[in-house]
Amino acid sequence: MTVDEIIYSCLEPRGNMKDIKLSPPSPRLGDLKGKTIYFVDNGKNGAEVILKTAMKLLQKDFPDAKLVYHPKTTPYTRPEPQNWWRELEENADAAVVAVGD
Amino acid sequence: MWCIHMQIEIEKRGIPAVSIITNPFIRDAKASADMFGYPGVRRIVIPHPVAEAAQKDTPAKIEAVYDDIIKALTVPLTEEESRTGVQKAIPRERIACRGTLEQVNRFFIEKGMSDGLPIIPPTEERVERMLAGTSHSPDEVLGRMDPEQWEVTVEKVAVNAVMAGCLPEYMPVLLALAEALIDPVTETGTFVRSTSSFAFWSVVNGPVAKEIGMNAKNNALGPGNQANATIGRAIRLFLINLGGTEPGINDMSTVGNALKYGFSFAENEDESPWEPYHVTHGFKKEESTVTVFKSWGFRPTAMIPGEWASLANIAWNAKMTRGGMVIIMDPLLAKQLAGQGITKRDIQEYLYLSLQMSVREWKESTQSLNAFVGSGVPAWYKELADDVMLPSLTGLDDVQVIVAGGQNNPYYQLFDSVLPAKGTIVSVDKWR
Numbered sequence: 001m002t003v004d005e006i007i008y009s010c011l012e013p014r015g016n017m018k019d020i021k022l023s024p025p026s027p028r029l030g031d032l033k034g035k036t037i038y039f040v041d042n043g044k045n046g047a048e049v050i051l052k053t054a055m056k057l058l059q060k061d062f063p064d065a066k067l068v069y070h071p072k073t074t075p076y077t078r079p080e081p082q083n084w085w086r087e088l089e090e091n092a093d094a095a096v097v098a099v100g101d
Numbered sequence: 102m103w104c105i106h107m108q109i110e111i112e113k114r115g116i117p118a119v120s121i122i123t124n125p126f127i128r129d130a131k132a133s134a135d136m137f138g139y140p141g142v143r144r145i146v147i148p149h150p151v152a153e154a155a156q157k158d159t160p161a162k163i164e165a166v167y168d169d170i171i172k173a174l175t176v177p178l179t180e181e182e183s184r185t186g187v188q189k190a191i192p193r194e195r196i197a198c199r200g201t202l203e204q205v206n207r208f209f210i211e212k213g214m215s216d217g218l219p220i221i222p223p224t225e226e227r228v229e230r231m232l233a234g235t236s237h238s239p240d241e242v243l244g245r246m247d248p249e250q251w252e253v254t255v256e257k258v259a260v261n262a263v264m265a266g267c268l269p270e271y272m273p274v275l276l277a278l279a280e281a282l283i284d285p286v287t288e289t290g291t292f293v294r295s296t297s298s299f300a301f302w303s304v305v306n307g308p309v310a311k312e313i314g315m316n317a318k319n320n321a322l323g324p325g326n327q328a329n330a331t332i333g334r335a336i337r338l339f340l341i342n343l344g345g346t347e348p349g350i351n352d353m354s355t356v357g358n359a360l361k362y363g364f365s366f367a368e369n370e371d372e373s374p375w376e377p378y379h380v381t382h383g384f385k386k387e388e389s390t391v392t393v394f395k396s397w398g399f400r401p402t403a404m405i406p407g408e409w410a411s412l413a414n415i416a417w418n419a420k421m422t423r424g425g426m427v428i429i430m431d432p433l434l435a436k437q438l439a440g441q442g443i444t445k446r447d448i449q450e451y452l453y454l455s456l457q458m459s460v461r462e463w464k465e466s467t468q469s470l471n472a473f474v475g476s477g478v479p480a481w482y483k484e485l486a487d488d489v490m491l492p493s494l495t496g497l498d499d500v501q502v503i504v505a506g507g508q509n510n511p512y513y514q515l516f517d518s519v520l521p522a523k524g525t526i527v528s529v530d531k532w533r
Binding site: 003004005006007008009010011012013014015016017018019020021022023024025026027028029030031032037038040042044045046047049050051053054057058072076077079085088089092093094095096097098099100101 | 103214245256291
């Protein structure tokens with residue numbers, strides 16, 4: 001047998017995957033009329049134009065909806081302060097987040 | 102990933118949400134949604150790019166998906182989107198493959214389980230020899246490594262160490278390295294996923310560096326030393342095989358980074374006029390540590406005639422650095438500075454006071470001022486006039502100094518370093 005013919009049995013180098021508990025997203029709204037919608041800008045370049053364009057279009061079709069633009073106050077990897085989450089929980093009916101790039 | 106993460110945090114509070122993503126990030130968004138256990142979260146895809154000059158096209162892109170945004174928030178979830186239960190992990194076979202050296206290498210590359218360079222086949226016998234380099238049990242769990250949160254055991258570290266070409270005596274350093282990558286402080290998942298192409302690298306301090314023959318002198322950051330080279334390579338193999346890093350899926354580096362092949366070196370403690378790096382950060386000199394840093398890269402250092410061994414020269418070269426920095430300084434320069442009575446603390450203070458940028462520059466920098474506020478900049482910065490000059494560093498610790506090199510030239514290299522600039526420092530000794 002030459003060196004090139006030696007057969008190697010190689011151990012698996014990859015870490016073990018974990019079981020993942022699956023959760024559903026929140027139930028959807030029937031309608032956006034009169035609803036409060038937060039537009040969350042995660043600080044990525046381009047997010048502001050995306051969200052403000054969507055807000056402009058939605059405001060035209062849903063004049064009684066309250067649209068709130070929120071640029072993140074922390075880097076996109078860090079959580080927002082608790083008081084903002086409380087504000088969101090108390091006021092928001094729905095949210096649009098941008099941008100995943 | 103962070104867009105999906107934010108969306109999920111909102112969904113968890115009972116608020117329906119939708120993310121807007123761009124098309125190169127479809128797989129990244131899916132991987133993130135799956136990993137967080139919310140595979141059904143709704144995403145709307147618009148064409149890339151959306152940054153800078155491309156923003157002029159954004160209104161048309163949003164108009165094209167406008168109806169989809171409304172539907173995403175109002176149309177009831179499908180059965181598939183509402184799925185609950187447990188997604189069972191796919192169990193790993195103990196043997197990954199069997200074959201000749203060429204077949205094994207082809208298999209590892211095709212499966213995305215290597216960095217593209219040839220590997221040493223991780224056979225049972227070789228892994229067993231590698232495990233002799235530590236007293237820890239092969240089954241001991243170190244934790245879960247990002248980006249995919251895979252479980253890391255001592256044996257899995259050993260398998261990758263064999264692949265990288267490491268020797269058994271490197272195991273305590275390698276286990277400490279894996280621990281540092283698992284530590285949430287390192288934010289491994291964030292910086293693996295980033296489009297900005299961050300590289301991870303490490304410095305070894307204390308007696309272990311000499312015990313395993315690491316190079317701290319000539320060409321310390323370059324090729325030629327087995328311990329430096331293979332420990333450096335192991336960083337990338339760990340990220341690939343222990344964390345599940347995959348280019349284009351959860352590693353979105355756009356240009357890439359040659360430093361991502363990995364490098365490691367030892368501090369030249371013998372020739373440094375200052376205390377070793379790990380001592381500065383609270384360890385004893387006789388203890389051994391490994392420190393993991395994350396960087397875009399390093400900048401060439403230009404010479405100001407007549408002022409080479411001066412703080413002014415370092416400041417001149419550092420002025421374009423954003424965030425933190427690690428100055429890797431040849432002992433020759435360190436000694437010349439120390440001869441002038443300059444300490445590492447003096448270097449930190451000098452750079453903090455001399456590196457400035459205007460409020461306008463802060464606002465126009467690649468991340469918003471808001472983002473930097475979260476990194477430690479006082480919120481009142483935002484209220485200042487645009488032409489007011491501010492420190493461009495958030496504090497003295499944004500500057501770190503490590504001494505390495507062969508004393509051929511009073512030179513230094515200036516690496517940027519994600520804050521906290523000191524990196525993640527882990528004890529090697531507990532892994533012996």
